[in-house]
Amino acid sequence: MTLWSRTLHAGGVRDERLRADYTTAAHYVARLEPFSYPALRTVLPPAWQPHLLAAHAFARHTDDLADLPPTRRHSECFHAWAEATAQGLTTGDSTHALLRAFLHTVAVNGIPHAHVRDYLAGQARNLSFAGFATDADYYRCLDSVVVPYLTLICSSRRPRAASRTSHSLLWLVGDAGQRVDDLADFATDLRVGRLHFPQATLTHFGVTRADLESGRQTPAVRAFVAHACRQARAVLDFAQEALRHADAEEQLLLCPPLVAKQHLLGGIERQGADITRRTVALNLLPSPAELLGGTLRMLHARMRVATTHARP
Structure with missing residues (x-):
């Protein structure tokens, strides 16, 4: 496993503020995904790792806001996060460390903004989830939430990766x-x-x-x-x-x-x-x-x- 400081360097993250943001994102994923985080840090090329972790942290935080139990759902928090993301895609900056790291990955790796918007739109629909009536409903959820999530993650690994997905x-x-x-x-x-x-x-x-x-x-x-x-x-x-x-x-x-x-x-x-x-x-x-x-x-x-x- 490559030292984290060298991993950031391999991923082209040189700015001190951004390095701190990516470190925050890595800690966030490590805390929530204690089994997958070591595998990611061990198996994948160091140059990919900061960007994949930033995308994963963004996607996981978005999912956690949208996929709450029915009795604990607060759509205002999700919509505020979605609005901050939309604004960040325009300005390239944010007050949230996880979002700043992800926006930098979007910029340097050329992730289409449509991929981000598709994922947010799918999660917005997930706010009203009350169960599936038929298999067709399950597949619609797969198309609107799961596939956009994977597309976002895979597109983040390196420049022009989106075209290979x-x-x-x-x-x-x-x-x-x-x-x-x-x-x-x-x-x-x-x-x-x-x-x-x-x-x-x-x-x-x-x-x-x-x-x-x-x-x-x-x-x-x-x-x-x-x-x-x-x-x-x-x-x-x-x-x-x-x-x-x-x-x-x-x-x-x-x-x-x-x-x-x-x-x-x-x-x-x-x-x-x-x-x-x-x-x-x-x-x-x-x-x-x-x-x-x-x-x-x-x-x-x-x-x-x-x-x-x-x-x-």
Whole structure:
């Protein structure tokens, strides 16, 4: 892992105020994402890291303002943040350290302002989230919130990265990640009044919200959870296969989170219908074969990235 001061230098962040802003963003992500932060700092090229962390901090703060439980939603805070972002895109500056770092990344890496506005617009619609009636509602949320988030992150890694972003790949990766996260957070979401599974699917299996909130492991609940796990596994396998055919940069950036989702889904499958009663923890002990295979893929992708950027 490269020293943070050298990482900032590799990312072209020389101004002292900006260095402090990017450090604030890095600390913010490290506090909220204690598992993904070390992986990002270890695996990805140092020149990418400050910008990816700034984008991730901006996106996570935006999501935290929009994705609150129904009883704790305060749309005024979100709209004030969205307005400050819109103003910052015009002026290039802000009074908020996280936003200043992100605006600098937007400027130096040429992130289209439309990407930022799309993400904010999707999160604004998320303020009124009350559940999905059908699969179509879930996919609309995927298109309006999850894919814009991934687009924003991937576009931030370096100059002109936005032009290389594959929308279809991000859609698959976003679908896989969302399905796994919804299963892992099932119990937590239920406790705060959220349910991310379409009502039509629950009805098909004869499951009621009361069944889920009570933690009853009826045959219907077990069948529903098994179905949701099979769906998540199929989409995750499809996303991983698509990533094998992606370019080196996309593999380097997207493979680690997909590997994490794979281990998380394994824990969900073992826990079964009990996920309605307790949160699933990420399994941090992959098998030796998985660890070796993942390490070799990351080293290969990083070498390909380094070779590409070394060419005249």
